[in-house]
Amino acid sequence: MPLTSPTRIPESPPDAAPSPQGYDGNSPFPQEGSAPRREGGERLYVAVTAVIVVLPFVALGLAGWLLWGRLIHPTDIVLGLALYVLTGLGVTVGFHRGLTHGGYRAVRPVRIALAVAGSMSFQGDVIGWVATHRRHHAFTDRPGDPHSPYRYGTHLRGQLRGLLHAHVGWLFRNDPTPHERYVPDLLADRDIRAVSRAFPxxxxxxxxxxxxxxxxxxxxxxxxxxxxxWAGLVRIALLHHVTWSVNSLCHMIGERPFRTRRHDRATNLWPLALLSFGESWHNLHHADPTSARHGVERGQLDPSAAVIRLLERCGWVHDVRWPTADRVAARRI
Known part of the structure; x- marks a missing residue:
């Protein structure tokens, strides 16, 4: 079975614009002008974002009421777990470690299947998701980062406001990421373009x-x-908040055993490891973005890496960038 040949992703995607000179890592980010957007398009963007973000919240409240009345069945739990794993791995293995960072190459059917599974997480179309995340790595925790918790500075009020911004507030900002700059490889991939169009x-x-x-x-x-x-809306809400917690909590709370770029405060947060399929070993990921494994220490659970290993043994992924002892040691503080 032939392998796809995606463009190799650089460890640090090109910046959309130079970072302001003299940023000290503690001050609020300078105000940035937003790209013009037609009024009707702006309202539609906010409305769609609100549905995606708020609807699962409403479902959580309704689910609590139904749980109080014990209106939940074993089928709901099994379906919820199965779809959580399917869509969660679509995001972590497909969107993130594969398409965003080029941690491996996949045969065409697996590449498409993972993109479809990730799209079913309700987190946005695959091209937009990857573009935003590559931009996050280009500007991590400095002006230009779309969801840094340090946007409003490092004082207490700024940190609390920044935490909310990094978790969910950034979704409502008129701050588009240029696809032509960050994902030219995906724009050139007709399969990924088709999956992106099929997002609704x-x-x-x-x-x-x-x-x-x-x-x-x-x-x-x-x-x-x-x-x-339960297996639809509540499952989506849970995966949303786990993913958003990597954006927010995993830049504020936890350990930083590995060296990252200046201003980058990515941390390892072990309580989220299983729910995030290993994504919360975020400090190592930012120290070595193309690594297919994020949990490199003894006892660090990384289900996404285990799935990539299984796919490799089946011959469905190739050129996997596994961490080596020397590479890990070179990044350790």
Whole structure:
């Protein structure tokens, strides 16, 4: 089976603009002008973002009420876990370690399947997701970073405001990332372009699946509704907040055993390791972005790396960038 031949991703993508001179790592970021956007398009952007962000929140409240009434079935739990793993690995293995950083090369069907699975996480289309994350690495925790918790400075009020911004507030900003600069390789990939265009349909699919399977397994529409609630909306909300916590908490709380670039404060936060499939070993990731494994210390769980290893043994991924002892040692503080 032929391998795809994506462009190798540089460890530090090119900056969209030079960082302001004299930034000291503690001051609030300078105000940046937003790219012009038509008023109608701005309203649509905010409305769609609000639905994606708020709807799972509403589902959590409804789920709490239903749980109080014990309206939850084993089917909901099994479907929820299965879809959480499927879509979560689509984000971590597919969007992040594969497409964003080029930590491995995949055969075409696996590349497409992972992009589809990641798109079903409700976190945005694959091209936009990758572009934003490459920009984050280009400007980590300095002016230009789309979701740094240090945007408003390092004093207490600024940190609290920055934490909210890094977790969810950045999604509502008119701060587009230029795709032509950050993801020319994906724009040239017709398969990834097709998956990106299919994002709205994949959002419907990620909700229709638990509804349809719940109804089919349980035998009534009520099982379909609870499947939609628990394995659909609540599962999406949980994965959202785990992913956003890597953006926020994993730049403020935790350990920093590895050296990163100036101003980069990425940390390792072990409580999130399993839920994030190993993404919360964030300090090592920022020290060595193309590494296919983030949890390099003894006992550090990294399910995403285990999946990449399995795919490698099956012959479905190739040229995996596994960390070496010398490479890890060179980055240790």
């Amino acid at each position: 349909l994949l959002c419907l699919l990620t909700l229709a699946l638990p509804f349809g399977l719940g109804w089919a397994i349980g035998g009534s529409w009520l099982y379909g509704v609870t499947g939609l609630l």
